[in-house]
Amino acid sequence: MPLLEVENVTKRFGGIVALDGVSFAAEPGEIVGLIGPNGAGKTTAFNVITRLYTPDEGDVRFDGESLLGTSPSGVIRRGIARTFQNVELFRGMSVLDNVRVGAHAHRGDQSPEDVLFYVNLHSLRYRSAAGLPYGTQKRVELARALASSPRLLLLDEPAGGLSHEEVAQLGKFIRSMRDDYELTVLLVEHHMGLVMSVADRVHVLDFGRKIAEGTPAEVRRDKSVVEAYLGAPG
């Protein structure tokens, strides 16, 4: 049974249909990529899953049960954690305190200190989050998410601000994290090298609709994906 099932979800904002009958699923232990042009509805999908938005139609099920009756804070307690596209840390707080917030939201068996060692941020734990480089802030968000002992982790553009070499390291890191923490991962990312190297399956959105799905290799060859998103190879 899939751990996450998004079924026929439609979300409208006024006259704009941000998601138009979108369905996809993630099996336990899978890394699933969600790609598409800006404004395609990827972050909206994250916001529906984490219940910041209520869909107009459709259902979202986690571990077989609907999430629609669950509050955003309840979602964390169900075992879903996320990072944000533009980094949403508590800027005035230390790295450690930010990660403690994750553990506080859902106390599992992860200690904030252990998580900080795992993501290699322990030496920065007393630094203020606001002053850190962008890529490092993204890692603090990841640590905060891990500290809430999730089963499903939603990553919104984790490669932002990283150089080529760092993105390659991040890819390896996501895979080992999936194994070490027994996670299922949903990944929104524009860095195609990263998506293609870590994702088991990829779903492609365009104007709120799913236009393709498959293995990374299949999706890369798909004509509609090349036209809507990737552009001419180069």
Place this chain on the structure above:
Amino acid sequence: MSALLQLDRVEARYGPVQALHGVSLDVGEGELVAVLGANGAGKTTTLRAVSGTVRRSGDVIFAGEKLPRRPDAAARAGIAHVPEGRGTFSELSVWENLRLGAYTRRGALKDDARRVFTYFPRLEERKSQQAGTLSGGEQQMLALGRAMMARPKLVLLDEPSLGLAPMLVAEIFERLDRMKTEEGMAILVVEQNANLALAHAARAYVLEVGRVVLSGASDELRADESVRRSYLGY
């Protein structure tokens, strides 16, 4: 070409943490120059040192004069800073954001706005829309448009590709070429997509832990073994 901007052994710190250890670089009039480096190398801080938004020591010479370390002085001298994450005012409309771009100067805005709209027609379509509701790509266009409204001599641009789909990233860089050739603006751009940055920039600087470790013409850097391994990936 006489240098429009010149940094002479500039140092900068965040509290106890020194981020720049004597960075020297220059940008000629109407020149597009890229800054490459890993997360935490000091790229963002270098831009902040120019616009006076971080504590700095060492000289910043702009248009032949020593630039006071005050953001308003930098803005009035003709420097527009497009920060990481774009820094658009999400509660304000697209039009209000553009008007704010022209805050430092007198005179009618209509012609400048018309000019901006030839670069980014989407902004005209969305003129009265709240900036926070724009897609990531549109927000980047708005941030660039707002910078153009100031009629700057120099644009400091931090990670314009952040969060943008591959096709849009290419489009943004084409616009930068146009801003350079048609408006005569000099551009200092920090960019994680080194392939693209080097394809458009005449020269580049590579930063490592707060120091310039390499600089030169884009072609030379592209041929450099360490640059290829760390930033280009081939």
